[in-house]
Amino acid sequence: MSTITTDDVRHLAQLSNLQLTDEEIAHLQIDLGNILAYIDQLNALDTSGVEPTYQVTGLENVWRSDEVQTSDATRDVLLALAPEAVGNSVKVPQVL
Amino acid sequence: MSAISDIVNAVNSGASSVRTQVEAALARAKSAQQYHALLALTETRALERADEMDERRARGENLGTLAGVPFVVKDNYLAFGAPTTAAAKILENFNAPIQATVVERLEAEGAICIGKANLDAFAHGGSTENSAYGVTYNAHDRTKVAGGSSGGSAVVTALDVVPFALGSDTGGSIRQPASFNGVYGIKPTYGFTSRYGVVAMASSTDVMGCFAKSAGDVELIMKIIAGRDEKDMTTLPDYFVVQEESDPPLKIGLIRETMTDDVDPEVRSITEEYVERLTKAGHTVEEVSMPLAPLALAMYYIIVPAEVSSNLARYDGVRYGRRAEGVKTLAELYGRSRDEGFMTENKRRIMIGSYVLSSGFFDAYYLQAQKARTLLINQFNELFSQYDLLLTPTAPTPAFGVGDNVDDPVKMYLSDVMTVPASLAGIPALNIPAGVSHGGLPVGVQVIAPMREDAKLLAFAKAMEARS
Numbered sequence: 001m002s003t004i005t006t007d008d009v010r011h012l013a014q015l016s017n018l019q020l021t022d023e024e025i026a027h028l029q030i031d032l033g034n035i036l037a038y039i040d041q042l043n044a045l046d047t048s049g050v051e052p053t054y055q056v057t058g059l060e061n062v063w064r065s066d067e068v069q070t071s072d073a074t075r076d077v078l079l080a081l082a083p084e085a086v087g088n089s090v091k092v093p094q095v096l
Numbered sequence: 097m098s099a100i101s102d103i104v105n106a107v108n109s110g111a112s113s114v115r116t117q118v119e120a121a122l123a124r125a126k127s128a129q130q131y132h133a134l135l136a137l138t139e140t141r142a143l144e145r146a147d148e149m150d151e152r153r154a155r156g157e158n159l160g161t162l163a164g165v166p167f168v169v170k171d172n173y174l175a176f177g178a179p180t181t182a183a184a185k186i187l188e189n190f191n192a193p194i195q196a197t198v199v200e201r202l203e204a205e206g207a208i209c210i211g212k213a214n215l216d217a218f219a220h221g222g223s224t225e226n227s228a229y230g231v232t233y234n235a236h237d238r239t240k241v242a243g244g245s246s247g248g249s250a251v252v253t254a255l256d257v258v259p260f261a262l263g264s265d266t267g268g269s270i271r272q273p274a275s276f277n278g279v280y281g282i283k284p285t286y287g288f289t290s291r292y293g294v295v296a297m298a299s300s301t302d303v304m305g306c307f308a309k310s311a312g313d314v315e316l317i318m319k320i321i322a323g324r325d326e327k328d329m330t331t332l333p334d335y336f337v338v339q340e341e342s343d344p345p346l347k348i349g350l351i352r353e354t355m356t357d358d359v360d361p362e363v364r365s366i367t368e369e370y371v372e373r374l375t376k377a378g379h380t381v382e383e384v385s386m387p388l389a390p391l392a393l394a395m396y397y398i399i400v401p402a403e404v405s406s407n408l409a410r411y412d413g414v415r416y417g418r419r420a421e422g423v424k425t426l427a428e429l430y431g432r433s434r435d436e437g438f439m440t441e442n443k444r445r446i447m448i449g450s451y452v453l454s455s456g457f458f459d460a461y462y463l464q465a466q467k468a469r470t471l472l473i474n475q476f477n478e479l480f481s482q483y484d485l486l487l488t489p490t491a492p493t494p495a496f497g498v499g500d501n502v503d504d505p506v507k508m509y510l511s512d513v514m515t516v517p518a519s520l521a522g523i524p525a526l527n528i529p530a531g532v533s534h535g536g537l538p539v540g541v542q543v544i545a546p547m548r549e550d551a552k553l554l555a556f557a558k559a560m561e562a563r564s
Contacts, residue, residue: 009447012447012450012451012454013447015450015454016405016434016443016446016447016449016450017409017412017430017431017434018431018434018435018438018443018446018447019428019431019432019434019435020435020443021435024435024440024443027440028440028443028444028447031440031444031505032444032447032448032451034504034505034506035397035444035448035505035506035509036448036451038393038394038397038506038509039394039397039398039448039452039461039465040394041391041394042391042394042395042398042461042464042465042468043460043464045388045391045464045468045471047464047467047468047470047471050467050468050470050471051467051470052463052466052467052469052470053466053467053469053470053473054300054466055300056286056300056473056521056522056547057285057286057287057330057332057522057547059287059329059330059332062329062330064326064329071194072193072194073193073194077193078193078415078416081190081191081193081415081416081417082414082415082416083413083414083416083417083418083419084419090414090415092414092426092429093423093424093425093426093428093429094424094425094426095425095426096425
């Protein structure tokens, strides 16, 4: 079930927001196929009636008080990290 | 033997200054450059802090339990004094606006960060060859890998550049390089240490831990870094209470499935020799079976890429980090910045994650893996109802050659086969240096304890260390 075509790789790249080169797509087709062949062995395990584990320590509903806290990460500091900023905004190219 | 206490005592008694300690560590770091374990030194900030601390000491102030102790952080920890790159191009100029909680706690006790260690980019890898800034070499043989992903931290500890270093462990990234370089390395219970301010990889297994040359020094650091952090809601209350003595005899299970013919014969014989040492120390060791252990790696390489694909979605070249040049649209900016900024292994994991989470495959992969995880945890619980600790080799081989596994991701993943079960279960595990191969390479054993038994695990390791 884990045969991966170049179209599959292109589709996954699109889902992952990666603009791959043709050379990368050829390599990844092989690598991803091998990885999926390895993880496919888990299909043989009978898990019927088993609950999935999403959290291992059993913590639930951890609360903190809803108070504004100060931080060193001020607006100016954070904006300075952006590759391009104008005023109080991060600048990006046209969306569409 | 405590390298940390030696420094603290020298500083507190006035026999040495903080500046002397920091300068000496920086000099050692520079003379170890051929290993390429560090991506940056935080020299200016470290020396400023040293002078400030020396002034405080002159005024009679207490500098803390780690007065003047230099340390190194893996470069996925947000820390001041140098960029935080996660060894990836996409963060090449990222100057952290805050520091990780763990770093803040250590600094509050007087420790001084002197540099940032190399890793596999975004902690994806088992050799520290997947760094955008070059390979780190093994402390005992520069033709061999450092292990990974916390390879740089393990190497600087092994070379005595610093008495301890911080790493992160998602599936073995502290324990395996600790084994390859012959130092102690702990992966604490999930939630024992805060992840706040560390670049996230897989949030259901990521834990912060450390490397040191002795079990006692690991314990000293754990005591400071463990505990609840308001900024990381997955942290647990302060369960880490140092145990002065281990109470032997303990009942220890050697997991049979980790001692098969697939495992290097020297690794098996060194593990067997360690079993003899345990027996001589009065412990009882029995072979036990954990049938799901060999399947844990398949579970891991479904669950972790799924979480990776989600956690790495934030690196888009918009708000911080490196942005591709000459792009015309936002979609192109995302796609090109991510393609140029990630390493091949990052892309593999992100895409596998997209695959196992995508509609039509979710039940067959992700849900199946999370159910299998439940069965794996059940097997641990059954074993821990009869045994105090479990034992395995830490890695199936000693450090492999640089370049040997870079073109075969599945072969690289297999170096995590011993360490991923404890990660999926969230339980503590420690690499203990156990021997040296005929080729002169260190080999470690992994001791696994029940959830929240980190202190007991370290008390055991200290007692064993005292006997050798």
